Amino acid sequence: MKLRFSRSQLCIPYALFLALFVVLPLVIVFYFALTDKSGNFSLANFSRFFFDPALISTMIVSMAIGAAATIICLLLGYPVAYILARSGWHRKNVLLLLLVMPMWINFVLRINALKEFMQLIGILGKYNFLNTVLGMVYDFLPFMILPLYTTLIKIDKSLLEASADLGATPSTTFLSVTLPLSTPGILSGITMVFMPTMTVYVISDALGLGHVVILGKQIEHYFGSGDNWNMGSTIALVLLLVIFASTFLSNRFKDEESEEKGRALW
Amino acid sequence: MVKKKIFSSLILAFVLLLTYVPILILIIYSFTDSAFVGQWKGFSLALYLRLFSDREIMLIVKDTILLALAAASISTILGTVGAIGIYYSKKRTAKAMSAISNIPMINAEIITAVSLVLLFTMFFGGKSMFSLLSGHVVITIPFVVVSVIPKLKQMDDNLYEAALDLGATPLKALLTVVLPEIIPGIVSGFMLSVTLSLDDYIVTAFTKPNTFSTISTYVYESMNRPATSKLPELRALSAIIFFAILGVALLSAFRKNKQQGDSF
The missing domain is CATH 1.20.5 (Single alpha-helices involved in coiled-coils or other helix-helix interfaces)
Structure with a gap:
């Protein structure tokens, strides 16, 4: 008897792939984070994470860089997204292309270009923290602009007209209609910028000349010359939990966000 | 109102300037044979000639492209089949699988990277081309899935049933009826995978064998050792x-x- 295979069975190979290459590796991270070098259960790495001065300062630096970069991205990105959303078809396409095109250039080459530029104007090595923040903004700004743009473009124009008809000034309309309606885009933009800025150590290495250490760099250190995979896994696990928690909290925006990331490139 | 417009336009101009000036300056100084940016020694194509005759860099460029094409091909095939499977699964299965499938997309890249290092060290004898290729498939495959699923949603499901009723085998129905409908999603998934693979640094740096370099890892090393590098x-x-x-x-x-x- 010839069976009609059901289409749902087609997900089996992908399910196996996910189990082996996504789920199992994360389980191993859990295991390493909760054990010591000889494989015994231990929470020592966790207490170290919260009490080791080097790690605490890394945490503070990472959050400060993340917060600064996110705020600057929001302040720059909102007006740009606003213009995009209000532009005509032609202008919009040209602008979108101009904003997205640099993202197709290799990320490390782009950072190298920025580093050479900073060297040229003489700020490289002088303001390591600031330069790192600038690098983060340079790299992640499109991830702020695109979610903002997609929410702004969905806002019903008649709401703005109604607000004006009822006597609101343009700034009142903006503050009480446009801004609240674009909250999903703002939240999605913030998560898409803040999270990576704590870990993308390529930028802090290149533009902070190694003097700016963020969480991603600490993980790299423990998996490299620091040679303490358990400690590295602990930091990774804490970050993982933070990321999952924030994803869970903004769950209703999640689907949009993942599409966004794709659309950000194409 | 006019004031707001001028303000926004200024910010837009600033953003575009910030985005393009560093790259354009680099391009200008690629046309002169000088040791560093800012030093102009007259127009010359010497750097281009040196680049093309540099075996090391040429090999790295070739390897980077081959890796991207290989990873994108695997991701596209496995991801497309997976997306079809997910789309036609029961709701709970589909939801759970989508959630897991999205993990590498939401997760910080470095977490994906170290988790793969742990996996390959424990079960596959350390880093190799296999771990590198797997790493690139892991970070690109979710993007194929999210590109294909919307196309499946747009498709008229009766087409597949009609094909079966008319005597097509499920495989034939998939290939001749479903596939043409979702091909735009597959193509954009493939392109996206190529771009992401070419762009990747962190997962590459962690999962690659020592003897292998991509453009990203090569430039990173050059940046941090400016004295000996070919900047x-x-x-x-x-x-x-x-x-x-x-x-x-x-x-x-x-x-x-x-x-x-x-x-x-």
């Missing part, structure tokens, strides 16, 4: 990549424009 040649490489991308972008913009024009 001038990399200016030429950046310029070439920029012009290639500009070409592709203009071409696609032109085609999009034409399509839009046709629809009127």
Whole structure:
């Protein structure tokens, strides 16, 4: 008897792939984070994470860089997204292309270009923290602009007209209609910028000349010359939990966000 | 109102300037044979000639492209089949699988990277081309899935049933009825995978064997060892990549424009 295979069975190979290459590796991270070098259960790495001065300062630096970069991205990105959303078809396409095109250039080459530029104007090595923040903004700004743009473009124009008809000034309309309606885009933009800025150590290495250490760099250190995979896994696990928690909290925006990331490139 | 417009336009101009000035300066200084950016020694194509005769860099460029094509091909096939499977699964299965499938997309890249290092060290004898290729498939495959699923949603499901009723085997129905409908999603998933793979640094750096380099890892090492590196040649490489991308972008913009024009 010839069976009609059901289409749902087609997900089996992908399910196996996910189990082996996504789920199992994360389980191993859990295991390493909760054990010591000889494989015994231990929470020592966790207490170290919260009490080791080097790690605490890394945490503070990472959050400060993340917060600064996110705020600057929001302040720059909102007006740009606003213009995009209000532009005509032609202008919009040209602008979108101009904003997205640099993202197709290799990320490390782009950072190298920025580093050479900073060297040229003489700020490289002088303001390591600031330069790192600038690098983060340079790299992640499109991830702020695109979610903002997609929410702004969905806002019903008649709401703005109604607000004006009822006597609101343009700034009142903006503050009480446009801004609240674009909250999903703002939240999605913030998560898409803040999270990576704590870990993308390529930028802090290149533009902070190694003097700016963020969480991603600490993980790299423990998996490299620091040679303490358990400690590295602990930091990774804490970050993982933070990321999952924030994803869970903004769950209703999640689907949009993942599409966004794709659309950000194409 | 006018004031707000001027303000926004100024910010837009500033953002575009911030985005393009570093790259354009690098491109300008790729046309002179100088040791560093800012030193102009007259127009010259020496850096380009040196770049093309540099075996090491040429090999790295070739390897980077091959890796991207290989990873994108695997991701596209496995991801497309997976997306079809997910779409036609029971709701709970589909939801759970989508959630897991999205993990590498939401997760910080470095967590994906170290988790793979742990996996390959424990079960597959350490880093190799296999771990590198797997790493690139892991970070690109979710993007194939999210590109294909919307196309499946747009499709009229009766088409597949009709094909079966008319005597097609499920495989034939999939290949001749479903596949043509979702091909735009598959193509954009593939392109996206190629781009992400070419762009990747962190997962590559963690999962690659010591003897292998991609453009990303090579440039990273050059940046952090400026004295011994070939940074001038990399200016030429950046310029070439920029012009290639500009070409592709203009071409696609032109085609999009034409399509839009046709629809009127």
